Amino acid sequence: MSHISDKYEAVIGLEIHAQLATASKLFSGDATSFGAAPNTQVSPITLGHPGTLPKTNKKAVEYAIRMGLACNCEIEEYNYFARKNYFYPDLPKGYQVSQHTTPICKGGHVAIKVGETSRNVQLNRIHLEEDAGKSIHDIDDNYTCVDYNRAGVALIEIVTEPDLHNAEEAYQYVTEVRRLVRWLAVCDGNMEEGSMRCDANVSIRLKGETKLGTKVEVKNLNSIRNVKKAIEFEIERMIQLVESGGTVRQQTRSFDASNDTTFAIRDKEEANDYRYFAEPDLAPFHLKQSFIQSIREQLPALPAELLHVYQQELGLSEYDAAQLCAEKETTDYFNAVVKHTSLYKAAANFINGPVKQYLNENKLGIEQLTITPVLLAGLLQLVEEGQVNFSVASSRVFPAMVNAPGKEALEIATELNVLQVSDSGELEAWVIQALESMPDKVAEYKKGKKGLIGLFVGEVKKISKGKADPKLVTTLIQEKLK
Structure with a gap:
């Protein structure tokens, strides 16, 4: 990292989407297993048919609370879901159901260790939402293919404050979050299969500045290594850009794993108007303290x-x-x-x-x-x-x-006939045989080359096929050579 240590500091925030290990989706009974044939795990609810009504998956709510408790968050008692309106080919309903103003878990932190230094990475929130489907661009030359199996799958999004300052901290943080979701059995943490994905928001500023610089978001990093490499590249790219008189543009970028670089996908406007409003088809849910406490008591x-x-x-x-x-x-x-x-x-x-x-x-x-x-x-x-x-x-x-x-x-x-022999008669016979087989080494030992003891022990080991107790053999050899 060329100039970073002396002049600039990086400010990084991470968003991790973890697919919850529930047997069914967040608002429907569709299965969630990975690798099923495209569009076989869908129903009228997943496909957004008119008149269909979603129901909230209680297990998904429990899993979100488990993660929140493990991350020292405050659990929100009064929750509701919101519609996040944006048209996307892999969102059949034309909106995503998420939590907007009331994340189920607020604040909290995750402890990491970098070298000898331990510190807490501050979290902003953990909230529940449904996943979108998957657009596939390389099956047909003329069309984009859409697989809705993943649409509606329960996710938690774990969002940090802009509280990380280098790629190594980010690496350790994602490693720790992955260990935690697996530990709690709320997500399998398999980044290669997409059940855990990470977006990194990266900016730089002069040391001593308090105002945040212009941020760039690198989307869908699918391994812990790629999180680290993408951040390293971005920090270096921004510093060189600013040093040469340019300005950082707010944009969304993607990572190219073949050469560890990032590239721009689109410039990002300041505010996306998702027209959030409370989801009218789902009742708000109120968590009792006794329910939260019962989950706390079951934590490993x-x-x-x-x-x-x-x-x-x-x-x-x-x-x-x-x-x-x-x-x-x-x-x-x-x-x-x-x-x-x-x-x-x-x-x-x-x-x-x-x-x-x-x-x-x-x-x-x-x-x-x-x-x-x-x-x-x-x-x-x-x-x-x-x-x-x-x-x-x-x-x-x-x-x-x-x-x-x-x-x-x-x-x-x-x-296997490998029990050690500690019978002194048999051991003594092996020791004598070993010493007699190397008279010149015995002479050297007696002249003060005490380091040869290991050679003699090794020879006894060979003769006894590993059955001689090395401690007793060492003592016997030392006595014999006095």
Whole structure:
């Protein structure tokens, strides 16, 4: 970023649309599953036929409240929907139903961490609205094709204040929002499928200025990486424009992922007159405090809370705790394992290490792991007792357990013949064999090259096929070489 640090600062606000994971649409019973054949998940309500009446989806309201509570928002008790009038080929009714003056969630914040610095990103609102359909321009040369499956799907729009100041903060914020919607099971957070989309409003101003500069909106960013790249490009573009004597025009832009640049779609007028008015076909809804409280009580423990618990109560490092809290399924699995063992650090190491590696290699989620938490706790116990070492546990016993669901670690280690031998007679024989096989190294060791001890231990490991307890072997070798 050429001149930004010394002369300019960027001001960024983000709008994230998250498609709610409800089984039906916001105002009709149409299905919402992704990937259905075009125009198969529609009804007279979705298609805006005259005389059809919408009904509000209670589950969508609950999901919006869940997200609001997790983001420390104030929940609005008196809500109504408004018509936002604009003609769009993929809005069959000719208007979109949204919340205008009464967002269901007001204010609030989302905590992010950039490097060593933690801060809260201030939210303006979270409101409910319906999605539009999808226009497809590349199927037919002469016509635009429209798929109405997505029309009417329930969304929440999460709107920040202009409170972000660089692309890295934006990246961390979108990452955190995606983790939260998944954590709360209100949205699958899948940006590639369009169930979470982000628009970025970017402006620059001289440092020390308080007035906002002219903003540009970059629409429909469909990955967290693209959010970051688009903002980086825009900031640089605006600075160069202003530095060369030009002025920033208020416009809507799009992002080209093939070369990480943005391009103008249209200049934006100052005010869009959407002629909002209260939706006459839907009754306002009043949320009782008891209803809001019941949703609050059902919220799972949130990542920030668990990070604190894992570090303060279980003694894990910040890094280990953060790894475990990246996804709720991992956290749930870890919590289930430590119900059966107090080897917290070992459990974290095993889940963040061998388990994660296995899942990544096989493109599986931890909920698909065939080893139950209680069986993994048993494997950790074997390592703790010195019956198998960590490398044998992770490279031999763990894969065998995956392939034999329900079998205990001890049984498998016995079958594989990898239980460590701590019988001193057998160990001594292996140590003597190893030392006799390298007399020159023994001589060097006795002259003071103490670093060779690892070589001798490694040789015993080879001879014993990994069954010799490394701690006992080290002690035995040191005694023999005195």
